[in-house]
């Protein structure tokens with residue numbers, strides 16, 4: 001099949017690379033000319049394990065090309081996918097301007113002959129498929145187009161693996177010929193029960209429900225960790241105890257500094273906003289969001305407690321800047337808020353991230369020192385905060401760490417270190433919900 005994919009962010013680029021790897025002919029479109037030039041030369045603009053290799057392989061095989069304009073490839077494509085950003089608007093809703101622009105461009109590009117499938121792969125409010133169809137028809141009322149919803153569930157850091165081995169593919173369309181085309185497109189990825197076929201609105205809702213459930217699960221376990229601290233329980237044991245119940249499962253129950261990234265924070269808010277516009281008050285979503293907003297500031301409370309109310313002049317080492325390991329994405333990373341607060345309080349901050357160092361720069365205050373190695377971060381530090389649980393940080397020897405620090409306070413914001421080993425080495429160790 002021939003595909004045009006509009007937008008080369010995580011979703012558009014990873015989908016483009018994976019569909020071409022599966023043998024389809026793919027043209028990826030982006031407005032940013034330098035990004036398109038970079039992609040044409042086989043260089044990935046994002047850090048994503050396994051992506052660049054497949055990008056180069058499929059460009060060489062002639063199945064994957066890049067363009068700045070969709071008008072050449074869209075009319076000859078079996079499927080046109082919209083994969084542009086839907087960032088958070090000021091009122092918490094999804095900002096739809098990029099999707100609407102692409103819809104107009106598609107309407108202008110498609111001829112009145114042929115049958116076209118347009119897919120919303122971006123995370124969009126319920127009702128968007130109808131809206132996109134209306135915009136396309138406003139441009140060209142004769143075009144025969146099915147606008148469908150096929151939401152994306154990949155995770156950054158394992159995006160290629162997730163796309164090639166999906167738990168399920170959701171296809172939202174009420175038009176039989178469009179359904180047949182989309183089932184065929186995905187047949188090497190999912191068949192049988194792994195394909196969830198539904199209408200457009202339910203598919204759009206599935207994406208928000210999935211992300212909001214996962215975000216709520218994280219806020220729930222963070223709430224349990226916070227309560228455990230107050231009552232003297234240990235969250236690791238609590239998770240073992242509840243996670244062994246198959247109805248709960250141990251997955252996605254890591255207490256820490258809360259969820260960041262480009263999806264959960266904005267999608268919980270967008271779903272809440274959607275509910276409000278339909279006069280429904282989504283109490284659970286408000287709570288998940290509020291708990292998450294507060295959680296990332298826990299290291300500051302602990303530092304103030306440790307240093308008797310003032311951290312002015314204290315040297316604080318930050319381990320990890322990206323919103324999670326195996327990505328260089330800094331969108332809504334807890335490190336940004338934490339570091340700004342530390343600097344405001346007069347601390348001297350040295351920070352390290354194995355991959356996100358450059359991506360982090362524009363988000364951080366100028367007087368933060370970004371260092372090349374993790375050892376340089378904690379040399380002479382009064383306190384260390386682990387924010388992102390990169391594998392290399394887990395291999396730190398607590399005795400070596402203590403020998404290089406000036407102080408002895410370590411805040412493990414992701415419960416990634418061996419608490420007993422740290423305490424036995426003489427470190428004043430604080431983990432989230434672990435101190436009992």
Ligand SMILES: NC(=O)c1ccc[n+]([C@@H]2O[C@H](COP(=O)([O-])OP(=O)(O)OC[C@H]3O[C@@H](n4cnc5c(N)ncnc54)[C@H](O)[C@@H]3O)[C@@H](O)[C@H]2O)c1
Nearest residue numbers: 007008009010011029030031083084085086098122123152
């Ligand atoms: N990032 C993820 O892990 C992920 C996973 C699942 C779903 N999603 C959803 O997918 C959508 C895309 O997210 P992302 O992180 O991949 O996006 P992104 O914001 O990283 O990138 C979007 C790209 O679209 C391009 N673009 C904007 N307008 C364009 C136009 N008119 N024509 C061509 N290109 C245009 C931009 O230049 C940019 O390169 C969002 O709705 C997001 O919520 C993201």
Ligand SMILES: O=c1ccn([C@@H]2O[C@H](COP(=O)(O)OP(=O)(O)O[C@H]3O[C@H](CO)[C@@H](O)[C@H](O)[C@H]3O)[C@@H](O)[C@H]2O)c(=O)[nH]1
Nearest residue numbers: 152153154155156252253254256258259260261263323324
């Ligand atoms: O037990 C956990 C699991 C995750 N997190 C945090 O939650 C955030 C999100 O993590 P993850 O879901 O792994 O990353 P994303 O790449 O943001 O992926 C989510 O958002 C995507 C965009 O919508 C969806 O496609 C994915 O299915 C969904 O997992 C990160 O800050 C993690 O540190 C925790 O705090 N505790």
